[in-house]
Amino acid sequence: MNQNNFTSLRQLKKVFFDERTTRGFISFLSDRAKVIAPCKKGENSYSFEYIQNPDEVVFDYPRTIQPLKKFFLPPRETLFNFNTRENSFSEPDIESEDRIFFGVHAYELQGLLRLDHCFEEGHPEYNYLRRRENTLFIGISYTPDDWHFSRSVGIEIEKLEGFCLYFEPLDSGFLVFIVNEAGKNLVELFGKGAEIDNDENFALVEKNFRVKIKFHHNRLPQVFENVYYSKVWEEISRKCLGCGTCNLLCPTCYCFDVRDEIELDATTGKRERFWDGCMLNSFALVAGGENFRDPLSSRTRHRLHRKFKYLADSAGDLFCVGCGRCSKYCPAKINIIDIINDLIGDFAGQQKRVLI
Template sequence: MVQYLLEDSRVVDFVSHLQACKTVYAPHRKGTSSFAFAPVDDPTAVVLDYNRTLHSVKKYFLPPTETLLSFDLRTNEFTESEIVPCDAVFLGVHSYDLRAVHKLDHNFRQENPEKNYLRRREEAAFVGVSFEPDAFHFSGSVGIGSRDSSGFDVFLTRIAAGYILTAHTPVGQELVDGFVMPEYTGDLPVPPGFKQHIYVPQDKLSEVFEHSYRNDVWLETAEKCVGCGTCNLVCPTCYCFNVEDTVEITIDGGSRARTWDGCMLRSFTEVAGGEVFREESAARQRHRVYRKFKYISDRTGEPWCVGCGRCNQACTAGISIVSIVNRLVNDYDREVVETA
């Protein structure tokens, strides 16, 4: 595969080149110290050196709120909402976020393939960029390196002079065609290391989680957790939702919409009649972590966490999924030694 050099001074030109082909979504600054994906208007506003965006690109395929249908209360009839595919380039996506999209693909395709997600998602092209792990990233521990280009159409690897650009698919080649760059023949510097780690692979984690259902860490974490649901809502592999009808003030019509929901929210498991079947905060905490490392993983063989670090960074109580998992591993290992 040919490696090109995309110099820093030409990044804006490259963004403009992509814009000439398709709509481009890329990270922008948001607020004082955050980043968010947004449609590119001004190519100079695109930020490729960023730690992580508030939400992953999931928000384009599974929008925070999505109208499923509109209804007319006078005729009792409904109109389905149009699903518009994201025929666009997603520029500056980190490896863990694309991996998260692949996991969502699995969730929305299995058993009952869901048109809403899959239609939106199918035309999307991805231009990835490497990242420098900060204090919260741990994707290396779940098999996703900071320069992992798998699944991308085009990938940009950060070096001192700019980016090494590689096209990985015919679609990627098409995106790059016509944009002239010198070939890059230099070496690839050693990637920067991760600052935190889960120290064991998924098959060991499956075993650890088999024995961690009653670990004290769930109760201890529940003391700190205020149940705000932020960890679910920022997670790129969470996809649970709630459906609600809204009626217009004229009371002649309204709409049915689905909205992101989260298993950490107490009302998530409330059923008709008022029973909340996962009432304890500790049980909800456990459910969240088991969903990332056990329940789906046992069926797919992969962790369902991509190590982006969003849940930890966004938690006002400072709860870290890495600490929880490492604690379970340590407790399990100690128990095994003690009983041996």
């Protein structure tokens, strides 16, 4: 399995870093740019943070709580500051600083690449794209846990797209695969680490990634086209709390709302953009009182149709990257894998009826 990515990985140039060299490398990166990497947050939770010290970086982690989107689409952001008396406004500068993201999983970067599509197409959005300038991504391999299913949505562990370097852990350190010129430059400048011959043999073992979705990912848009009236939506809505946690944690959810905040002087203030979620009841509510997506079942259906149908049709890729966050952190313990499999069951049932 994993033939393509795994084979292409084997063909790349690589060096070996032991753990100390790896931390030295992070230190080297920190001299050149701001470095963002997974750090320990709680007992069993991790978070992408700006690092001060290479020792903070965690190499082996299942997933961070938040995806990378917060670095490009901040949870709250000032669009402009205004003055009501003068009817004037001024936009804050968005600085484009050099940033290197270290220790990123493939599904994570795939999520970000999908966001890129949404902010580039139609009317390109400066705020997001400006923050995307001058960023490098260094990937790392991971061991899938019960919640991951990125393989089932077409994203292999070793998917290299977007990375400049890719770290594969060995017992004593990392094989560092050089993916592109930027990565090569970094490794050459760093100048440490043992170069490794391509025909040398390593214990490069493919990780076990159980297939969790019953259909091939290519068929999922077709499934979603046929399950709009499925009873599954109603079943989920009996458990769902409509809290929007899945929206907040999803790497490809980017809907937002805009609100004015005014200071106590009643003159100055700011127009802020902040994350919103289609699972929240007020999302499609208009001022006259009409709510165009009121039932919880229709909100769940909309959210998942966006991931597996609407955006998939327009962008060409599924907009679920299989990170498993929405399921792992769902307070109602709703598992997206179960939903998809139930929908597939429904779809397969329809097909059978047609055949009879």
